[in-house]
Amino acid sequence: xxxxxxxxxxxxxxxxxxxxxxxxxxxxxxxxxxxxxxxxxxxxxxxxxxxxxxxxxxxxxxxxxxxxxxxxxxxxxxxxxxxxxxxxxxxxxxxxxxxxxxxxxxxx
Amino acid sequence: xxxxxxxxxxxxxxxxxxxxxxxxxxxxxxxxxxxxxxxxxxxxxxxxxxxxxxxxxxxxxxxxxxxxxxxxxxxxxxxxxxxxxxxxxxxxxxxxxxxxxxxxxxxxxxxxxxxxxxxxxxxx
Numbered sequence: 001x002x003x004x005x006x007x008x009x010x011x012x013x014x015x016x017x018x019x020x021x022x023x024x025x026x027x028x029x030x031x032x033x034x035x036x037x038x039x040x041x042x043x044x045x046x047x048x049x050x051x052x053x054x055x056x057x058x059x060x061x062x063x064x065x066x067x068x069x070x071x072x073x074x075x076x077x078x079x080x081x082x083x084x085x086x087x088x089x090x091x092x093x094x095x096x097x098x099x100x101x102x103x104x105x106x107x108x
Numbered sequence: 109x110x111x112x113x114x115x116x117x118x119x120x121x122x123x124x125x126x127x128x129x130x131x132x133x134x135x136x137x138x139x140x141x142x143x144x145x146x147x148x149x150x151x152x153x154x155x156x157x158x159x160x161x162x163x164x165x166x167x168x169x170x171x172x173x174x175x176x177x178x179x180x181x182x183x184x185x186x187x188x189x190x191x192x193x194x195x196x197x198x199x200x201x202x203x204x205x206x207x208x209x210x211x212x213x214x215x216x217x218x219x220x221x222x223x224x225x226x227x228x229x230x231x232x
Contacts, residue, residue: 034218043222091217095167097155
C-alpha cells in the first residue's frame with residue numbers, strides 16, 4: 001500500500017498570502033495524484049487531478065506540481081473561503097486508493 | 109446537474125448491520141465507476157470500496173473486506189453499501205462519490221463530485 005504523508009499538519013496564514021502544501025508518497029505514483037478541499041459539514045471537492053489539472057470551476061489561484069514521490073499544492077493568494085482541510089490522493093497501482101492525513105489551513 | 113444523495117445512516121450496536129443508499133442523478137449512471145469513502149471523527153478520508161459501471165467488479169479496503177458489500181442497480185440509478193458485523197471503528201460519515209470520467213478511463217479514479225454524506229454510528 002502506498003502511504004501519502006502531508007506536511008505541515010497545520011498551516012496558519014493570512015488572506016492574501018501564498019500557501020504551499022506538500023504531499024510525499026512512500027513510492028513513486030508517477031502523475032497519479034489529486035488534491036481535494038474539505039470544509040466542515042460539506043462534501044469534499046476535487047481541486048486538482050493528474051498532479052496539475054484543475055477540475056471544472058476551480059480558480060486559477062490553485063495549482064499543483066510535482067512528480068514521482070513529491071508533490072505540491074499552491075494557493076497563490078489566499079481568499080477567506082480557502083481556509084479548509086486539504087487532502088492528497090493517489091490511485092497508482094490500486095487498490096487500495098489512499099489519501100494523505102490532511103493539512104489544515106487556518107486563518108492566522 | 110450531477111447529484112449524489114446518501115441515506116440510511118443511523119446508530120447501530122456493534123455486530124449489527126446497516127444498508128446505505130446513494131441516489132444518483134444528472135449523469136449516465138451506468139457508465140461511471142462509483143465509490144464509498146468515509147471519514148471517522150477527527151480523522152482523514154478513507155477509501156472504502158469501488159464498483160464498476162456494470163457492477164461486475166468490486167474492490168474493498170482491507171478494513172472492511174468480508175463485512176461490507178457494495179452493489180448497484182443501474183435501472184434505478186442507485187448504489188448501495190451493505191454493512192455487516194459493524195464495529196465501533198466503522199463509525200464515520202460515509203460519502204458516495206463517482207469517477208471524474210466515464211467508461212473506466214484513467215480519470216475514473218478521481219472522485220467528483222461527492223454527496224453530502226450520511227452518519228453511521230456504531231455503539232460498543
